[in-house]
Amino acid sequence: MKNAIVKLLLILLTLGFIAWANQTLDSYTLSILNNIGIFAILALSYNLINGVTGQFSLEPNGFVAIGAYFTALFLIPSSDKIDMFALVDPAPIVLQMQASFLPAVLIGGIAATIIALLLSFPVFRVRGDYLAIVTLGFGFIIRIFALNSPAYTNGAMGLNDIPEVANFMWIGTIALITLIVMLHIIYSKYGRAMKAVRDDEDAATAMGINTFRIKTVAFMTSAFFEGIGGGLLASFLTTITPDQFSFLLTFQLLIIIVLGGLGSMTGALLATILVMGSMEWLRFLDDDMVIFGMHTGAHPGMRMVVFAILLIVMMLFARKGLFGDREIHEIIRDKFKKKGKA
Amino acid sequence: MSSPLLEIRNVTMKFGGVTAIDNLSFKVPSDAIYGLIGPNGAGKTTIFNIITGNYQPTEGTVVFDGEDITGTKPHKVVAKGIARTFQNIRLFKSMSVLQNILIGFHDQIPYTYLEAVLRLPRYHGYERRIRAEAMGILEEFGIADYAENNATALSYGNQRKVEIARALATKPKLLLLDEPAAGMNPSETEDLSQIIHKIKKDYDLTILLIEHDMKFVNAMCDTVTVLDYGEKIFEGPPAEAIVNEKVVAAYLGDFTHA
Amino acid sequence: MDFSTFLQQLINGASLGSMYALIAIGYTMVYGVLRLINFAHGDIMMVGAFLTLMGVTAGLPFPLAVLLGIIGTVIVGILTDKIAYKPLREAPKISLLITAIGISFFLENLFNVIFGGIPKAFPAPDYLTKVLHLGEIYLPVTVIIIPVVTVLILGGVLWVLYRTKYGMAIRALAFDIPTVKLMGVDADRIITIVFALGSALAAIGGVFYAISYPSIDPLMGVIVGLKAFAAAVLGGIGSVTGAVIGGFILGFTEIFVVALFPELGGYKDAFAFFFLILVLLFRPTGIMGEDLERSRF
DSSP, X not given: OHHHHHHHHHHHHHHHHHHHHHHHSOHXXXXXXXHHHHHHHXXXXXXXXXXXXXXXXXXXXXXXXXXXXXXXXXXXXXXXXXXXXXXXXXXXXXXXXXOOHHHHHHHHHHHHHHHHHHHHHHHHSSOSSHHHHHHHHHHHHHHHHHHHOHHHHOGGGOBOOOOOOOOHHHHHHHHHHHHHHHHHHHTSHHHHHHHHHHHOHHXXXXXXXXXXXXXXXXXXXXXXXXXXXXXXXXXXXXXXXXXXGSHHHHHHHHHHHHHHOTTOHHHHHXXXXXXXHHHHHGGGGGSOOEETTEEOOOOTTHHHHHHHHHHHHHHHHOTTTTTTTSOHHHHHHHHHHHHHHO | OOOEEEEEEEEEEEETTEEEEEEEEEEEETTOEEEEEOSTXXXXXXXXXXXXXXXXXXXXXXXXXXXXOTTOOXXXXXXXXXXXXXXXXXXXXXXXXXXXXXXXXXXXXXXXXHHHHHTOXXXXXXXXXXHXXXXXXXXXXXXXXXXXXXXXXXXXXXXXXXXXXXXXHXXXXXXXXXXXXXXXXXXXXXXXXXXHHHHHHHXXXXXXXXXXXXXXXXXXXXXXXXXXXXXXXXEEOHHHHHXXXXXXHHHHHHHHHO | OOHHHHHXXXXXXXXXXXXXXXXXXXXXXXXXXXXXXXXXXXHHHHHHHXXXXXXXXXXXXXXXXXXXXXXXXHHHHHHIIIIIIGGGTTXXXXXXXHHHXXXXXXXXXXXXXXXXXXXXXXXXXXXXXXXXXXTTEEXXXXXXXXXXXXXXXXXXXXXXXXXXXXXXXXXXXXXXHHHHXXXXXXXXXXXXXXXXXXXXXXXXXXXXXXXXXXXXXXXXXXXXXXXXXHHHHHHOTTOHXXXXXXXXXXXXXXXXXXXXXXXXXGGGGGHHHHHHHHHHHHOTTTTTOOOTTOOOO
């Protein structure tokens, strides 16, 4: 009972903050918060398949792209589409796709979920690491399709003038819902089974767990929220092109969940804030620097070299990240217990 | 005699060109403690893997409770009432003792994914119920005090208990124990055999165990089948096995090999 | 398609397939001994091309530049294993895979910082870029040289694997690392040899790529790496012969499908992915593969 009250208070407090921020903060601060909110949704869901279920996947960029394109196509008024599609006329079905904001975002999520289901059959029936390579490949295939199907995606020009409905009220609330859903999954028989699959797949099977189904459920859930995150991203940015959904996106999310501790949802949330913040802060690395009066010249990509080294060093020396595979409230609770005993 | 709970009928298992099990048949009666013994590499664990559905036998059938279960998927075999432990204890290492037991209840919890996500009443009801039941099993094994400890932090003997408790949580009729006494000191072994007898009675179990330690087998089993190079060389009471010429030769052969 | 076009496409396919085969061998050998998809392997190929370019730019004769490029790449490949993979041999598998992705991303961005992201022209010597006219067939010299050199190299690699003690140790390691260690084989040394051999072949593949296209950029290894991995799975992961067969099948498929259905040209890079999916669905062990995934209790 006490837990339930604390939980409700935290939720109300967060919702209050979201409403307040959305009303009062300036647009620059809000854009940072929106970015963090979207990345939090993506990192939390990515963590479910990678951290909790232990199936190394590289899918986020592909599913985010699917969500973004579906949502954008449903949001853009059909009259605008005819003007926008410069290479070829939009396919008839594209002109029929129309929906209001929430359904459009949900459709993006569902589309990603269906793709995840289809990918599950080849990758989860075999043991091994094929998920990683298939999802990595999938990210590229999506880009190839986006570039080569101008009647649906407007090719390399991408989609623009996407109605900007996604404000911090939407993004913050959906991020909060994502966190709650993920925690509820973790503390259910499904989450336990996912962790069992991660720890020892043979033993999980010997407990009567259908490991194929559990992996598929985790993967589809990840995909659903990544699709939703993609839809929010499209509406937040108002412009999307195939090149936005490169592997860089997946890599950033991988850094986040490793830093937070693979399997820890609250860790992923904290790490999102840290990584997104330091990405901004480290921007100077890419620019021309003056060291002892010498110009280094601009080095686009330097930040990513630093982040790649960071990832490798973490894997070698601090594999548990911030919270290991535990949640922040579990860690606090244990601290109190130990104090109580002492 | 009542009909057997488990029957292995003419099972042959080949890996590539190697015959691991050669035309093996035996019956495990209901309510028995049945031993499967033999030197290293005789094919004992292979038989377990065939019963649990991890391997599909090249020939032959496995009949459980009157039903042909040959080739049934491993997780479905568990649902039919067969649980197992592993030779080298395989607990879920990121989890507490209690959580390890809870995994065993997976199939008995009917709430859906959506009910779990929305925390509907059925979620709360079943979580409370299986927790109580899991604690009951831990008490039976005398390890309830360790419920919140990380499973792999326990002593070897207690880890073995957690593994058997976890298997019991799946509500089996037949329990397969793969070298349960391996690596244990004499007092732990004694403790274990008492527990096995106790749970057999309390949970109405039939037990099939693989063992290397003849003394343990002698104390535990009603009947044993002795395997050597995948073939049955003896079936009968353990006391007779020890004096059987073929069995002694197989074991001696094992010693001279090693 | 008339006969001369067919012949021309056949040679093009062999040339492309050679490149995939050379890179696929590295994937399959590392997977064989470590059960690791070495995501950085495609980037190792890129390193080979860039190091060779550096040599050529510095004014070295082409063959010497290639040789130094190969040696440099082998060093990078071995260092990758020693620094990033070796400390994680006993760690959970996912740590190793994440590290591999980290290395891949590191190499791509490091070369991006050093050389810039714009494709660099690769100055191949005249004797390689000449085009021969045989009747109606136009054949750049490279397109003939690449398959011939590849076949010679592959012969050498297969000889090493099947006729020398190192090769035997590599193949034994693919089955069971602990047992092989018990038998007195220095597993780490064998793994080093695998990385050296794989990197050398990838460097050669990278140079072939550079000559054929003829420009290189820091991300060139990504797609080629993915395709080569798909080729390795198609052939049967863990099998060197399979990797070669898979590489050639993929090369021929890409060339012939595009020749027959030009409208599919844009999707050329997607074929490997569909091969990968089909193989996983219908024959996960690939054409030549043994069942490396069989669970071991």
